[in-house]
Amino acid sequence: MSSRCPSARAARGLLALVVALGTTAFAADDDGRTLRVCADPANLPYSDRAERGFENRIARLVAAELGARLEYAWQPLGRGFVRKSLGSGACDVLVGVPAGLERVLTTRPYYRSGYVFVNRADAPRPLVSFDDGRLRELRIGVQLIGDDLAATPPGHALARRGAVERVVGYPVFGELPAAARAEADLAAGRLDAALLWGPQAGYFAASGPVRMRLTAARAPAGLAMPFTFAIAMAVRQEDRALQAQLDAVLARRAFDIAAILDDYGVPRWPLDDVASARADAAATRADAVPIGARP
């Protein structure tokens, strides 16, 4: 499912080119270069302060490849994270954002994931489709974005099918990630199924007490909404040199990055997935501030 390493020669050539363009994107200090990464201090499987997330491992790999020292600025991936991270100058790189995100420069995408149905592996009749006749009866967990009028794509799909009465929402802000809370409830029998974002679903399924089965969720007919998203690194809009260096590293070390993603159970789709191209075509943005004026 993951993309393969392109020709090493081409990658080396690209690296040589960008080095020639200049390396001002790196902060210089006495010891040499520093790769400054903004990451969430408590958002596994992506990152945490103990550097146990897959984005921490990818950042380590990229820094080593660039011969730079890795330095973190910890910034929760909440409201205004682009403004408070790249925008404020606290760091130069975000390891994982949707490709094409507005107001940043994104690298080539290095994986694509999607929303998945999560069922207990021992479920006799797992929920794997929005066309399932039991959709309104089952207790289904979804991540709750907390931005008025917004929902995850599966949330919209469920509402479109009239499945609202027994759906359970897990706000994305809380002591534990929403996906962890939903899968704990699934393991405990308080939910029948969940519809979660792949990287989180895969990670918490692997670390939970009960075996889970993940199935790709496909948009029901009539809902023009992406269910998969390509993920890339982000730099400031003017940091073209750094973007090019990162692109080269991502190409050259694609195999190793895929191995890291495999370690964390990240379900992946082909990067050039035509059916999912909509996701990239749509203008992408972050910094979504909830609409409510609830100061």
Added chain:
Amino acid sequence: MVRRFIAFFVLLASASMPIAAATVAEGEWPTAARDPQNTRFSSLDDVKADNVGRLRLAFSFPIGVERGQEAAPIVVGSTMYIVTPYPNFVYALDLTKPGAVVKWRYDPKPDASAQGVACCDVVNRGAAYADGRLFFNTLDAQTIALDAESGREIWRAKLGDIKRGETMTMAPLVVKDKVLVGNSGGELGVRGWLTALDAASGRVVWRAWSTGPDGDVLIGPNFKPFYPQDRGKDLGVSSWPGGAWKIGGGTVWGFVSYDPALDLLYYGTANPGPWNPDQRPGSNHWTSGIFARRPDTGEAVWFYQFSPHDLHDYDGVNENVLVDLPIEGRSRQVVLHPDRNGYLYVVDRASGQVLSADPFVPVTTSTRVDLQTGRLVYNPAKDPRGGETVRNICPASPGGKDWQPSAWSPRTRLLYLPHQNLCQDAETYQVSYIAGTPYVGADLKISAGPGGHRGEFTAWDPIARRKAWQIDENFPVWSGALATAGDVVFYGTMDGWFKAVDAKSGAPLWQYRTASGVIGQPISYRGPDGRQYIAVLAGVGGWAGAIVSAGLDGRDGTAGGGFVNAMKDLPRHSTRGGMLYVFTLP
């Protein structure tokens, strides 16, 4: 004949006498709205239409925090108290000394993570004074009591969980021996509440939730709502799908009012959250409405829902001003409530009956309020629909009027409304990313309503049910209003003008250029020297001004919940600030 004459006389007396007069000393301003009825009327009349033009700056004081300044200065005796935005410093200024010297300064050291949670700048709306103590809330959801003389901390109560998005920004109200406070953060799945704390100890006496079973909402045998749609067992559960009420919003971040004669508290609840409307079918009780409660027990007496199953982020938290008005030949005890949904409600405050509800801004999202049933009649053409573009939604999400409190003059019998004139388009859904979760959300783009101006300052006649006069302003009028017995009314603008206008005609009388935009609550007091003073904090910010105070990117029109689109030019007109300005006559 004689009897009739007496009745008429009594009616006049009750209509023209400010009911607050007995409870607040003439020259003081002890609570954000001055009196528990929330009139924001000062009985001082040294400053009049014919001399306000000579108003001069008496002194200023930099408060050291340059974020949105929404607080009201509090004045008791010869001391002024100010709460800053996060990190919520409190200052006591000695008004007997020239230039107002700092008597003490208190730092509550709130949790820094609260800043990232607050939706709309890190504002605070002020403190409340009672019996030698000063009470205020911190952004990280604590209520703190200080000794007003020394600034010594007496108690602090941790009331909410910042990790779940719970913050506090409102100004407390002290009623009898209780401090009334509410929470913020409904869009993050916070469940709203109003809590009464024992003023002496900080102990929670009661907590009334805005959703959930009747026991949680403090609904009992004495609950008598006027309309049938608000009657029934456990509506706070049954009007939601599944367990959605548990994270249903209805936070309490506006001002609380109190009528000592009826012994009833009044406050509004915020919009339902955090689901989009498709995912929460039902009326979503008890969000976007008003509660009347007993202060001793918290038990609910009546409720009315301004926006059932809210579709547009119309919180019901705007202030409730308690006045007595002659309506259809008799004196009625009413609540005046200018709602986010664009209607000015006149509600009988004993029964909860809506006596009138008239639009004070252009409204397209609904057609009227049915006075027989009390229901808001929505216009389905403006309902949000997933994946579709809906244009010309009026008022926009900040509403016809947001938090900025109005003032009432018993002399002119007009309600002075600072508000906005904004509409919005809900664009095609676009990809977004939060907490590691990609999703698709509506892109709201807010822009000026009919006429092209974004703000208005309106004098509303609630008896005639129409505007008496109106002043158009370029930017939303995000400051509070102040009415005075000198028939001069004050307000501020986001581009940095503090203004005095004639209470009867709206004629401009005076203005002063402040260093940053004004979104604070102006007050008036009598200083130790016997003079009348007018005070206001300047420092632009809040939801409307976050483009300046939080440095949002003007190129992203959807930032700040779409408000940035309407405020792109604000940075050219105002920089950040945090300054107290105090004016008096020479």
